[in-house]
Amino acid sequence: MGFFTRLKDALKKTKANIGKKFFEMFKGKALDDEFYEALEMALITADAGVEATDQILEQLKWHTYQNKIRDPEKARDALKRVLLEQIQCEFPEYKYPLVLLISGVNGVGKTTTIGKLAKNFLDQGKSVIIAAADTFRAAASEQLEIWAERAGVRIVKHTEGSDPAAVVFDTISSAIAKNTDVVLVDTAGRLHNKKNLMEELKKIKRVISRTAPHADIRNFLVLDATMGQNSLSQAEAFDDDIEINGIILTKLDSTAKGGIVFALITELVIPVVYVGVGEKIDDLIPFDPESFVEGIFD
Ligand SMILES: Nc1nc2c(ncn2[C@@H]2O[C@H](COP(=O)(O)OP(=O)(O)OP(=O)(O)O)[C@@H](O)[C@H]2O)c(=O)[nH]1
Ligand SMILES: [Mg+2]
Numbered sequence: 001m002g003f004f005t006r007l008k009d010a011l012k013k014t015k016a017n018i019g020k021k022f023f024e025m026f027k028g029k030a031l032d033d034e035f036y037e038a039l040e041m042a043l044i045t046a047d048a049g050v051e052a053t054d055q056i057l058e059q060l061k062w063h064t065y066q067n068k069i070r071d072p073e074k075a076r077d078a079l080k081r082v083l084l085e086q087i088q089c090e091f092p093e094y095k096y097p098l099v100l101l102i103s104g105v106n107g108v109g110k111t112t113t114i115g116k117l118a119k120n121f122l123d124q125g126k127s128v129i130i131a132a133a134d135t136f137r138a139a140a141s142e143q144l145e146i147w148a149e150r151a152g153v154r155i156v157k158h159t160e161g162s163d164p165a166a167v168v169f170d171t172i173s174s175a176i177a178k179n180t181d182v183v184l185v186d187t188a189g190r191l192h193n194k195k196n197l198m199e200e201l202k203k204i205k206r207v208i209s210r211t212a213p214h215a216d217i218r219n220f221l222v223l224d225a226t227m228g229q230n231s232l233s234q235a236e237a238f239d240d241d242i243e244i245n246g247i248i249l250t251k252l253d254s255t256a257k258g259g260i261v262f263a264l265i266t267e268l269v270i271p272v273v274y275v276g277v278g279e280k281i282d283d284l285i286p287f288d289p290e291s292f293v294e295g296i297f298d
Contacts, residue, residue, distance in 0.1 A: 003285045004294070007252075010277035011295035014258030018046040019296050022079070026072045031064055035072065039079075046259030047228045052266035056082055080293055086262055087289045089271035092246060095216040096126065097175065099183045099208050103201055103242065104222035105234055106189030109250035109276055111140065113222055114186045115147025116276070116284035122151060126181040131171035132157035133164035133204060136188040144186050150281055154180075164188070164200060165207045172211040183212070192237030205242050220246045220273060223264070226255045235268050249287075250276030261292060 001009075021042035029035055036057055043053040059082040060075070069075050100117065102110050111134070118128045130148050134140040138160040148155035156171040168185055175183045187204065190197035208217055221244045223231040238244055247268075252258055252275045261272055272287040 003288065004291045006277050006283070007275070007285055007288070007291050008295045010253035010275070011258055011292070013254075013256040014046060014252075015296050017256035018042050018259060022076070022297060026076045029072055031070060031072060031075055036061070043259060043262070045257075047257035047263060048259035049229065049232070049263030049267060052086060052262035055266060056086055056262070059085065076297075080297065083262070084289055084293045087265045087272075087292065089265060089287070089289065091286050091288075092218065092271075092273060094218075096181045097183070097212065097215040098181065099172070099185065099212050099215045099217045101185045101187070101205060101208060101217070101219045101242075102222060102248075103187050103219065103238060104189065104224075105191055108189070108222045108224040108227075109248075110134075110189065110222045111144050111147065111186055112279065113248055113250060113274070113276060113284060114144065114184050115151055116281055117184055117274075118148065118151035118153045118182075119281045120284060121182045122153065127179070128153040128182045128184060129171055129175050129178075129180045130155040131168050131183060131185040133167045133171075133185050134188040135160060135162045135164050135167060140186075140188065147281075165203045168204050168207050169211055172208065176212070183215075192234050192241075198237075198241045201242055218245045219243060220248050221270075222248045222250060225249050225252045225258060225260055225275075228255075228257050228260055229263065231260065232263060232267055235264065235270065239268065239270065244270055246271050246273035248272075248274045248276065248284075253277045253283075258292075258296065 025038045060079055063078045064075055104110050121128050132141040132144045141157040158167050219242050221238050247270055249272055274284050275287050277283045
């Protein structure tokens with residue numbers, strides 16, 4: 001199955017929520033206040049957030065006015081264009097060696113995503129090593145080890161309770177020695193308001209830049225799409241502390257509120273890089289704005 005079909009599948013719930021409303025709205029009615037109210041409601045209930053919703057409405061009004069669109073059928077295409085414009089973001093051009101630091105609050109899907117990323121890079125012919133820098137609990141590195149085995153990549157782990165920055169140091173040293181292309185760093189789930197845990201993450205980040213100064217280093221934040229608007233404050237806090245370059249939005253398949261993508265990109269101005277569309281190793285796809293917009297329409 002191609003990326004688009006899988007994204008479309010994952011967006012079924014969101015589409016049932018938002019797409020159906022779009023369909024009703026565009027059925028032969030006029031582009032009046034009632035129409036715009038219905039659009040506003042559709043976007044807000046899909047968690048697109050007030051800011052993105054306001055901008056989308058304004059853009060659509062402007063667009064239909066400029067192009068003298070009065071027919072709701074034609075407004076549908078205009079809305080597609082406006083929605084697409086709202087979530088434009090470029091997929092990063094990676095350079096190798098590449099280090100991806102993966103962080104996020106508890107249970108959002110960091111470890112699973114690392115497994116999927118490992119497979120993804122392997123499929124592109126890259127060599128991969130994983131740093132088990134969630135030393136908080138023993139089960140964490142065991143879980144990661146299963147993913148590493150599944151993907152068929154190396155993993156560096158220390159004992160429970162050891163310094164995660166030391167795991168990262170060892171992993172990068174091994175990557176340098178073996179000329180490995182990609183280092184994936186799994187970290188413990190942490191609440192963004194826990195100062196000491198955020199300090200630990202900053203330390204990991206410092207160790208990465210010190211030990212891999214010539215690498216392409218990216219800090220990706222994993223957010224759980226089912227958490228809706230809560231993920232915005234998480235992202236802001238992580239961004240303040242470690243400067244986030246990209247978002248991985250997981251569990252898009254488990255929510256009807258995929259509209260969160262609009263809120264994230266509009267309010268944070270951080271690109272969404274990948275979306276998680278299931279629990280299996282191939283269920284991670286590069287974010288493509290066009291497929292996303294197509295996926296929520298009928
Ligand atoms: N449906 C669905 N489930 C997902 C996705 N990504 C992760 N999960 C599930 O989310 C749960 C938590 O995943 P983990 O990878 O353990 O999350 P984590 O962020 O590493 O958790 P901690 O290390 O405890 O902070 C697991 O049951 C995963 O299978 C996804 O894209 N879709
Ligand atoms: Mg984990």
